[in-house]
Amino acid sequence: xxxxxxxxxxxxxxxxxxxxxxxxxxxxxxxxxxxxxxxxxxxxxxxxxxxxxxxxxxxxxxxxxxxxxxxxxxxxxxxxxxxxxxxxxxxxxxxxxxxxxxxxxxxxxxx
Amino acid sequence: xxxxxxxxxxxxxxxxxxxxxxxxxxxxxxxxxxxxxxxxxxxxxxxxxxxxxxxxxxxxxxxxxxxxxxxxxxxxxxxxxxxxxxxxxxxxxxxxxxxxxxxxxxxxxxxxxx
Numbered sequence: 064x065x066x067x068x069x070x071x072x073x074x075x076x077x078x079x080x081x082x083x084x085x086x087x088x089x090x091x092x093x094x095x096x097x098x099x100x101x102x103x104x105x106x107x108x109x110x111x112x113x114x115x116x117x118x119x120x121x122x123x124x125x126x127x128x129x130x131x132x133x134x135x136x137x138x139x140x141x142x143x144x145x146x147x148x149x150x151x152x153x154x155x156x157x158x159x160x161x162x163x164x165x166x167x168x169x170x171x172x173x174x
Numbered sequence: 175x176x177x178x179x180x181x182x183x184x185x186x187x188x189x190x191x192x193x194x195x196x197x198x199x200x201x202x203x204x205x206x207x208x209x210x211x212x213x214x215x216x217x218x219x220x221x222x223x224x225x226x227x228x229x230x231x232x233x234x235x236x237x238x239x240x241x242x243x244x245x246x247x248x249x250x251x252x253x254x255x256x257x258x259x260x261x262x263x264x265x266x267x268x269x270x271x272x273x274x275x276x277x278x279x280x281x282x283x284x285x286x287x288x
Contacts, residue, residue, distance in 0.1 A: 096277065105180075105266050105279030106217070151216065153277070160205055160270070162277055164217045 069152050069165030076142060077173050084150060084168040085136040092154035095128050095135040096162065101148045109150075110137070139170075147172050180267055180280030187257055187287050194253045195283045197267035202247035207268040208240070211282070217266065223250045257287045 069086045076082060086095070094113055098106035110121050112128035112135060119126055125138045135154075139146055152165040179198045187193050197206065205224055209217040220240055221229040229242040243251045254261050264282045271278050 098279075103183075103281070103284075105178075105268075105281045108276050108278065111274075111276050161207065161219050161222060166216045 067152055067154055067163055067165040069168060071168060072166065073169040073171070075171045075173065078142060078144060080142055082139040082142055082146070082170060083136060084152075085134060086152035086154070086165045087134040088154060088163075089133065090154075090156060091132040092163075093132070093157045094155040095126070096153040096155070097124075097126050097135070097137045098151045098153060099148045100151065100167075106151055142170075142172055144172055144174055146170060178267060178269060178278055178280040180283055182283055183281065184284040185286070187285065189258050189287055191257055192253055192255045193257065193285060194251050195265055195267070197250045197252070197269075197280055199248045199269050199271075201271065203269040203271060204247070205270050206244065206250045207277075208242065208250070208252045209266040209268060209279075211264040211266060213263070220252070220265075254285065257285075259287045261285065262287045 067086050067088050096111050097109045099109050100106040110119050110126040115128055115132045116130045117128040123140045128135055149167045149169050151167050153162040155162050177200045181196050207222055208220040210220055211217050219232050220235045221231045221242055223229045223242050223244040225244045225247050239255055241253045264284050266282045267280045268277055
């Protein structure tokens, strides 16, 4: 079945640093989504990407839909303590209603 | 803002019993989804629930173990049947909402089977 390879699995950074994580797949996706999950909560949508090459920002977050349609990255600039959590990428292929999720990137920030 | 309410938020259950999880969406949606998230893991789709039809289960999940109801366009339930400790997980419902909401998740049900 389809799989998304998300890296890194975990990150330990200092407050103020920039963060970059990515997802790759052997399959083509028509939609890439990035979610953040905090303890005791469900994932919350951060950014949605619908077009190859698309670059979208949401505050300090920037995500891009790779031109091959097989990858996406998420950058967080000037990290702050509330950025702590697990970030998931998710892809949706053409004609499919369901999402495929990456393994997640656990972000820890030292103040 | 669109909201998905899920309950219970957590439960501790005896092995061999069943638990039904409820998911309420504050707008009508065609498709609802149920996921399992094992400790420290990613989300795995259990099934897709469409109103008025049988749920579609993913490989490794069967209706006898995870029966799903979808009585109307705003509500669904997932039952975890004949539970064992291996069923201890977070169970999440999701729905495809309109506009910028996209695929939205409930806050999850943390299930512990003892």
